[in-house]
Amino acid sequence: MPVPFSNTQARDMASLLHPFTNLTLLRETGPTVIERGQGVFVYGADGRDYLEAMSGLWCTALGWGENELAETAAEQMRKLSFGHIFGGKSHEPGIALAEKLKEIAPFPVGKVFFANSGSEANDSQIKFMWYAANARGQGKRKKIIARNRAYHGVTLASASLTGLDAFHKSYDLPFDFTVRAECPHYYRGGRDGETEEQYSQRLAQELEAQILREGPDTIAAMFVEAVMGAGGAMVPPKGYFEAISAVLDKYGIKLVDDEVICGFGRTGNAFGCQTMNYQPDSMTVAKALSSAYVPISAVMLSPELVEIIEEEATRIGGLWHAFTYSAHPVAAAVALKTLEIYERRDTFGHVRRIAPVFLQRLRALADHPLVGEANGVGLIGAIEMVADKKTKKNFEPSKLVGAMCGRFCEQEGIIVRPLLGDRIALCPPLVISEAEVGELFDRFERGLNKTLEWVRAG
Numbered sequence: 001m002p003v004p005f006s007n008t009q010a011r012d013m014a015s016l017l018h019p020f021t022n023l024t025l026l027r028e029t030g031p032t033v034i035e036r037g038q039g040v041f042v043y044g045a046d047g048r049d050y051l052e053a054m055s056g057l058w059c060t061a062l063g064w065g066e067n068e069l070a071e072t073a074a075e076q077m078r079k080l081s082f083g084h085i086f087g088g089k090s091h092e093p094g095i096a097l098a099e100k101l102k103e104i105a106p107f108p109v110g111k112v113f114f115a116n117s118g119s120e121a122n123d124s125q126i127k128f129m130w131y132a133a134n135a136r137g138q139g140k141r142k143k144i145i146a147r148n149r150a151y152h153g154v155t156l157a158s159a160s161l162t163g164l165d166a167f168h169k170s171y172d173l174p175f176d177f178t179v180r181a182e183c184p185h186y187y188r189g190g191r192d193g194e195t196e197e198q199y200s201q202r203l204a205q206e207l208e209a210q211i212l213r214e215g216p217d218t219i220a221a222m223f224v225e226a227v228m229g230a231g232g233a234m235v236p237p238k239g240y241f242e243a244i245s246a247v248l249d250k251y252g253i254k255l256v257d258d259e260v261i262c263g264f265g266r267t268g269n270a271f272g273c274q275t276m277n278y279q280p281d282s283m284t285v286a287k288a289l290s291s292a293y294v295p296i297s298a299v300m301l302s303p304e305l306v307e308i309i310e311e312e313a314t315r316i317g318g319l320w321h322a323f324t325y326s327a328h329p330v331a332a333a334v335a336l337k338t339l340e341i342y343e344r345r346d347t348f349g350h351v352r353r354i355a356p357v358f359l360q361r362l363r364a365l366a367d368h369p370l371v372g373e374a375n376g377v378g379l380i381g382a383i384e385m386v387a388d389k390k391t392k393k394n395f396e397p398s399k400l401v402g403a404m405c406g407r408f409c410e411q412e413g414i415i416v417r418p419l420l421g422d423r424i425a426l427c428p429p430l431v432i433s434e435a436e437v438g439e440l441f442d443r444f445e446r447g448l449n450k451t452l453e454w455v456r457a458g
């Protein structure tokens with residue numbers, strides 16, 4: 001018997017346009033209304049607790065209920081609730097945050113530009129790449145390489161780079177500046193007998209061939225995520241970034257590092273590029289920059305890019321690109337406090353200590369009858385559910401096995417994220433304790449077992 005919707009659920013369904021949601025399932029189940037959170041748990045309007053194994057949307061690194069951040073926001077609102085950086089204005093929180101990001105960046109950073117979301121920051125990156133190419137007299141360099149299954153956001157330009165069909169269908173996207181490269185996923189893409197390193201070399205050779213076909217002097221940049229998040233939470237094969245970086249360097253193609261998920265400790269180091277061993281020319285950060293307590297994102301540019309952008313801006317009378325809320329003082333103050341907390345509490349060291357426990361339980365799921373691949377790095381990872389473990393055959397997408405698994409997991413008190421290809425991502429708050437990791441996998445396994453029963457029942 002279907003349970004009748006609560007009043008809140010009915011109001012939701014009459015008024016909220018739900019993104020990233022299977023609407024057929026939603027009409028059946030109604031929304032899960034969350035009322036409050038504490039630590040790694042959130043609490044539903046139905047009185048139930050849920051272990052939030054996705055940090056919300058890969059973002060709440062410090063978990064819920066962090067009082068210091070709430071106090072910082074309130075204090076800054078009282079002092080200077082709004083300030084901007086247009087027309088030469090400035091304010092201390094914006095300056096201090098830019099300085100801090102320059103200090104902790106894993107590559108030489110000239111200056112920092114602020115936006116509000118990952119998508120806005122990535123759109124800004126694309127514009128800066130074009131702006132710099134024009135300024136250098138390389139006006140043909142307009143194409144941007146992004147990979148299959150990449151996720152770089154949803155605004156028009158960043159959605160074009162996103163390599164997932166669902167984000168293009170019915171939107172007249174992608175724009176034609178996009179060049180699509182192969183997704184580095186050894187489980188699916190590696191050939192029989194090929195090592196991870198050999199697979200990486202092959203991908204680099206394919207990338208070079210593609211660059212030569214397109215014309216190297218038509219390509220401005222390549223966007224990457226250290227670990228592809230929304231596309232499947234896939235760990236790249238060994239040697240991948242070393243191999244593709246060499247190709248990009250050879251043709252003067254800039255490497256834009258989208259650290260919206262991996263930035264600030266997620267992979268065990270401050271930045272994903274340190275874990276995966278590559279050197280970007282510019283970087284996008286968001287989400288954990290403020291532990292998602294307030295919206296803020298940033299673009300960190302190399303000194304060389306800043307120099308050329310400022311030269312061009314001087315020549316044409318200004319840098320005509322920014323948002324009303326670029327470097328919003330409340331967001332900047334909260335982000336600064338977040339970075340201070342990470343340092344004071346050694347949050348990234350905690351990730352390195354807890355990750356082996358998380359990864360051991362995650363990888364053990366490879367023995368589950370439903371699971372083809374189970375892998376991760378730091379505190380991010382995924383399982384992929386398959387119809388046949390031997391042949392790696394996927395379930396029919398119309399069966400909605402991933403979505404159903406997400407639903408069974410919720411029944412077991414854990415929030416996970418079903419992704420394309422029946423992959424289920426896990427990305428808990430960085431502050432999760434060892435006991436909570438145990439609780440996470442106990443609940444997840446119960447959700448998986450229920451999914452298996454449901455699959456077997458046809």
Ligand SMILES: Cc1ncc(COP(=O)(O)O)c(C=O)c1O
Nearest residue numbers: 117118119151152153229260261
């Ligand atoms: C790697 C990556 N880039 C960009 C974005 C877009 O960020 P936003 O949703 O804040 O626009 C996301 C969002 O999940 C992301 O994971």
